[in-house]
Amino acid sequence: MTSKNGKSKKSSSNSSKEISLLCADELGYLRFASSSNAYGAILHRFDSSYCVSNTYENKKNKETFGIEKLCSSFHRQMGCNLYAVARRNGKVEIVRAGNGGFFQPLYDKTVGGVAAVSVPKCVGLDFTEDGKQLTVAAEDGTVTVLRVKEDGEGTWKSGGADARSFALLKEDVARREEEGVVLCARASKDGKRLLYGGKGQGNDVKIVDVEQEGKLVWKAKPPPVNRLNYRAPPWVKCARFKDRGEANGGNESCVFAVGTGEKKVRLYDTRANKRATMEVEYGEAPVNSVAFSSVDEHRMFAADSRGKCCAIDLRTSKACGAIRGNSGSVREIEAHPTLDLVATVGLDRYVRVYNGSSRKCLGAAYAKQNLTCVAWDTFQDRDGNRKKKKGKRVDADNSDDSDNDDEDDEENDNDILPKKRKKKKSKSKRKRRRRMKT
């Protein structure tokens, strides 16, 4: 054990400054982008790319391997971060990737109606916080929950997971093959709730209970009519739960944001009201993606399909600044889970990383294909942060090994840290930033 720890410590110390992220594209490539410096920040290169298509040359890549969803469990298995990848042909892979290398998928499962003529698109893919459960939602309303078997080591491996699925829609609705009934679905961090919505009358946001086979828990009320007595039919293009924090009570996922095809960003709070607590209209194209800042509770980000991204202040419920630089549709905007960073990917084939508060572009990397998703690889970074912080906080703690032991276990607690610690962190960050500037 000690030797192992020593190794991991080494690697973390080497890469403590490094930030890296993974992006996926329409052709099925997965790519790493990394930067040697989190804040000074030139996202300078792609370390490696990984393509499955080489092995299946005759098939059409786009229709089989094109990646629709990508999500990161911020968890390690065998020294690498785990990612889930949903491909166009209905396959969900769990991929180990890290330190600039890719490995064969750990777990491989075809989800959704295989018998159907066209495979339904994957619209939601989320790990739980402990990284042991994966919720996959398809366009036709089938939700599959994959869970690691507890009896073994509790890790992802082929054949080593339970899968159960249920349908969000009644059979007759699904059979009608109406498009856009489920356009987006997100699972909460604890894996108990699933949020979904679609396009058309009656498809506004709903929350269902995953554990009770999709029992409806909450349903949004339509927004009030406008002055012409008109109410646009709901069109949920993207949604995201806010991480549970102090503001949310800490136990339940009840605050979430929704981006609509009608250029609006709405914020719901299930405790407060059935109607949106906040509504911001921005841009001139459908909102493709929303994200919450992990550093500032009151900030969120939205990106639209003309390439306009903005930061939204939740207190004033106004767009408080644009994130510039994207010349094509932004498919996904993703905030770093610990740092004040935002990444965007889109059809202009660039991955861009921005500072969340100043909204300045810190770096861009060209990924050669139309990108669909991005996921942060935060593991190394967390190591680095934790160490520094610990050094500051507990001077007497001199045994490095115990540090390393802690960080794997304690990771889950990181999000539920008391307020004071968070503040400290942000202060230290500010200092660091200043240093960087000077």
Next chain:
Amino acid sequence: MGVTRTKKSTSLKRKRKDPPGDDNDDGRRTKSENVSIGKLTSQIKNKQRRSEVYGKLLHEQSVEKKKRRQLRQKEELRALENGETPAPRQVPKTIENQRVIDETHIVREDEEEIHNEDKEDEFASYFSFNSSPKIIITTSRKPSGAMFKFLENLFTVVPNAYYYARRNYHVKEMVKHATARGFTDLLIFNENKTFSKGARVNGLLHVHLPEGPSVMYKLTNLILSKKIRNHGRATSHYPELLLNNFSTRLGHRIGRMFASLFPQKPEFKGRRVVTFHNQRDFIFFRHHRYVFEEKKGVRRRHGGHLSTAEVDEESFSKNRIKKSSKRKSKPSLALPSGEDEEDGDEEDVQFSGDEDSDSDSDEFKAGSSSDEDSDDDDDSSSSGSSSDDDDDDDDDDDDSDDDSGEDEDGKKKEKKPFERKKKLTKAQKKKIADENDDRPTSVIARLQELGPRFTLKLMSVQKGTFDSKHGEFEYVRSTETDGTRKNRRKFVL
């Protein structure tokens, strides 16, 4: 008192200012190289005086520049006469050659990822010969007369195009109907409605069907063929297509889109070329026929500084070039060589005149084709050289013709031999007659412009067919992301 003071001060200033005018040349030159004339004179408060000095300095500067240029030219001529290699010419700094080449540029065409993308994009079926273009051309609502004149021109360019009256259809409806009828492209030309100045065609929406991207262009500088001097009339042969300088990934995509407008089997007999030339993100559309004219006598080449249309130069067969280069050695304005004096022929002068007019009419063409040729030389070097070996006995001219035809693909090259033979039979009589004549012949390839001429500027590329409200864009032109006035060296195509 006050007045006198000011006078004094001005006179002082004058004294201070005057020296640049009276200085010896060397000192000023170094100064003026660094500091602009405006800066030198801006301190002079009296406007009249200032403009005088300004004008004087400006004139001196230009005279100097001219001198320097002439000196350079002389040296170059001398070097050429002595058989030395002249000093390399200065390359002017242009916005274009200062362009920043970033990672969006295609470095190698055969890169795997590009290939993979091309294999499956919306134009793949066209490039794999599975579909052939069938095009709807339509207008904005209530088209004007000017629009129809333009469309008349356009129909000479695009084969297999059908006009449909716009009536009152939405673009989405048209897309639906066109797809149902098996069309592959939808071209909608827009015009402004300023009636005081007359309607003017100013936009193009190109929707590739059934699922392809839809691209919006701004259309400017439209000149109909009627307004083009010495324009020809287009034949109905399938044209060849030239796509110049589409160097980035986006440009590549746009280029493929243009390519898919035209059938993939050019009929070289027609010698018809349609060009989409990208320069600084402006896409110039031109429509030409290449013409080979065989003239008795020797074409005099410009020596030294004068710019020449290089269309034919590179494409001449090797011996031609040798001859001409020999002649080039005496480029003075007097008749170039003994041969020519014997001829006492004025034709050569005429040729040069022709050429110049051509090069004037479309400057970019000349430049582009020289680029092209340099590209083609690599490709066609084998075929070209072999033909050179063959042609010594029968006719070099026709071969050189074929080489000069701007060829792009292997497919086109394949067809050439056949084409060559045909021409041979046609021109045989003439050639025999010519061969009796001792005077050397030269072939001039020139371009005769045919169709309309306009410039396109890419505004947006939308994924999927046209959707005004909810479309998803691959590229939207904006000052934030593209080259701006501050940074003009960034281009997207």
